[in-house]
Amino acid sequence: MSIFSYNGAAIVAMAGKECVAIGSDLRFGVQMQTITCDTPKVFKIHDKLYLGLSGLLTDAQTLHQKLMFRHNLYKLREERDMKPSTFGHMLSNALYERRFGPYFAAPVVAGLEPDGTPFLCGMDTIGAIETAKDFMITGTSPESLYGMCESMWRPDMEPDELFETVAQCLMSGFDRDALAGWGAVIHVITKDKVISRTLKTRMD
Amino acid sequence: MDVSRGASHAEAAPSTGTTIVACTYKGGVVFGADGRVSIGNYIMNRASNKIAPLSDYIFLCRSGSAPDTQIISDNVRHYLHQASAESGEEPSVLMAANLVRLLNYNNKDHLVGAMLVVGWDKHAGGQLYGVPISGTLAKEKWAIDGSGSSYIWGYCDSEFKEDMTRAEAENWVKEALALAMTRDASSGGTIRMYTLDDAGVHYTYIPGDQVPQFMGDLPFPTGGPVGAVLGSAGREGGMVIG
Numbered sequence: 001m002s003i004f005s006y007n008g009a010a011i012v013a014m015a016g017k018e019c020v021a022i023g024s025d026l027r028f029g030v031q032m033q034t035i036t037c038d039t040p041k042v043f044k045i046h047d048k049l050y051l052g053l054s055g056l057l058t059d060a061q062t063l064h065q066k067l068m069f070r071h072n073l074y075k076l077r078e079e080r081d082m083k084p085s086t087f088g089h090m091l092s093n094a095l096y097e098r099r100f101g102p103y104f105a106a107p108v109v110a111g112l113e114p115d116g117t118p119f120l121c122g123m124d125t126i127g128a129i130e131t132a133k134d135f136m137i138t139g140t141s142p143e144s145l146y147g148m149c150e151s152m153w154r155p156d157m158e159p160d161e162l163f164e165t166v167a168q169c170l171m172s173g174f175d176r177d178a179l180a181g182w183g184a185v186i187h188v189i190t191k192d193k194v195i196s197r198t199l200k201t202r203m204d
Numbered sequence: 205m206d207v208s209r210g211a212s213h214a215e216a217a218p219s220t221g222t223t224i225v226a227c228t229y230k231g232g233v234v235f236g237a238d239g240r241v242s243i244g245n246y247i248m249n250r251a252s253n254k255i256a257p258l259s260d261y262i263f264l265c266r267s268g269s270a271p272d273t274q275i276i277s278d279n280v281r282h283y284l285h286q287a288s289a290e291s292g293e294e295p296s297v298l299m300a301a302n303l304v305r306l307l308n309y310n311n312k313d314h315l316v317g318a319m320l321v322v323g324w325d326k327h328a329g330g331q332l333y334g335v336p337i338s339g340t341l342a343k344e345k346w347a348i349d350g351s352g353s354s355y356i357w358g359y360c361d362s363e364f365k366e367d368m369t370r371a372e373a374e375n376w377v378k379e380a381l382a383l384a385m386t387r388d389a390s391s392g393g394t395i396r397m398y399t400l401d402d403a404g405v406h407y408t409y410i411p412g413d414q415v416p417q418f419m420g421d422l423p424f425p426t427g428g429p430v431g432a433v434l435g436s437a438g439r440e441g442g443m444v445i446g
Contacts, residue, residue, distance in 0.1 A: 034389055196424070
């Protein structure tokens with residue numbers, strides 16, 4: 001079994017009109033056994049920047065801790081939060097540092113730049129970065145998630161519509177994945193607030 | 205990343221990673237199965253039928269390799285049909301169970317099928333036989349099999365009672381399946397349940413949204429173990445950067 005499908009995850013991030021949304025499933029399992037359903041895979045870095053990490057959960061957790069450490073130091077020195085685009089490139093560099101013994105995690109970065117424009121990027125396990133204007137996904141069933149996002153995404157969605165779209169893409173995507181699901185959490189980031197909601201989903 | 209994903213799809217065989225549950229009660233047998241068929245982690249079929257009829261009143265609950273169990277069920281259905289044509293009677297459940305067992309035992313190097321043979325005949329009423337991999341035959345009062353069964357042995361042991369009513373037995377089967385479907389990633393989707401008594405065959409289909417749920421309303425996730433480390437300092441009034 002692949003190291004990337006040892007735990008299981010589904011993460012979707014989308015850009016709307018001056019807002020971004022990012023969501024993940026809540027399953028924590030070891031191969032085919034489900035252990036808990038309260039483990040999100042999206043983490044807050046600061047009010048306008050969220051990070052989703054799929055892959056081996058131990059590496060996702062460690063990477064998150066290391067990045068929080070680096071962002072905290074950055075905040076002390078720069079006296080401001082890191083821009084999402086900067087964070088994305090920092091993460092890409094951090095992953096490539098481990099080119100021949102990588103973190104088995106694939107990140108998605110979603111945030112709002114200081115001027116309010118949405119920022120989305122995704123990387124593979126060794127830090128090859130790609131930005132997108134529409135959506136970014138990662139997880140154990142990428143085909144299902146891509147299919148849903150390609151058909152449902154439209155430009156300039158308002159926050160409520162964006163939430164609905166991310167919710168439907170995530171849920172329909174992970175309902176065909178045995179290793180992801182058991183609930184979902186979605187964060188919608190706008191310039192003045194973040195609304196976080198959980199979804200009641202199938203628990204199988 | 206893509207290479208390993210492609211490999212797992214291409215190499216994994218379709219498997220009814222499954223839960224099958226059956227029990228006898230006062231008057232007959234109740235049995236059921238989940239509906240998930242997966243290739244690796246892709247759910248190829250979310251509403252499959254894992255219960256195959258072997259004759260009018262004898263059924264096979266299939267778990268293990270999907271193609272192996274389908275071939276076994278086709279073969280045994282054929283033999284039983286021939287046997288009942290020659291004898292002029294409905295086939296017996298014991299004969300069906302033995303035929304399944306012989307196929308499992310004589311081809312043990314090749315077949316991976318863990319099955320339950322359940323039925324009703326006029327000689328002995330409702331009966332249940334477990335036929336696991338390699339060809340054991342065991343007559344049982346209740347039986348479970350498949351990958352999801354690991355999670356429900358405790359439930360089945362503690363909740364099973366002799367001589368249950370039909371409603372109690374159906375509830376036992378349904379709850380056992382639902383509990384396994386919650387914990388086992390390779391079981392899920394739908395529940396198909398049959399009850400056999402002297403009046404005949406009764407079939408119940410429970411779609412995914414009507415399967416019993418046990419999780420209740422969960423609190424908002426804080427972020428698991430990592431969130432607990434990074435968030436608790438804030439809650440206690442300590443300094444949190446980020």
